Amino acid sequence: MKSLFQVISVLIGLFAAVWMIVGIIPLLGVIQWPVLVLCVVGVIFGTFPQRKIGLTINLVVGIVAALRLSLGGGLF
Template sequence: MLNALSLILGIIAAIALLLGILPLFGWTLWILTVPAGIIGLILGLLSGQRTGVTLNVVVLAIAALRLFLGGGLL
């Protein structure tokens, strides 16, 4: 059950990440992608399976790279 919730949050974060990659939409990374990814990561760690953890780590890594390249703002 926790893994399913983790996967759902990871998919939501991935969709928001696709929007956040566009210029001037970097705020979606702070508002939706990072919080959903962190909560999904925690839920994935509490479950026995690792698919949710993997998805959320990949989404958070790409979001962190995008924020780093954009200076954390854009």
């Protein structure tokens, strides 16, 4: 069961990472808001397994998305 949580967390993290990269394009910064929500869900799933790779992916993606949002004023 815990390995299922790890797989879910990694998949959410990779999906969020793809959308985070799309959101780095100018004028598409608003995409970072759903990315942050996905990262929070991925972090929740990533806290249960022993191996924390999903947690790490989601934290890194979330930090980059939050930084991008702060640079763009939350919209751009």
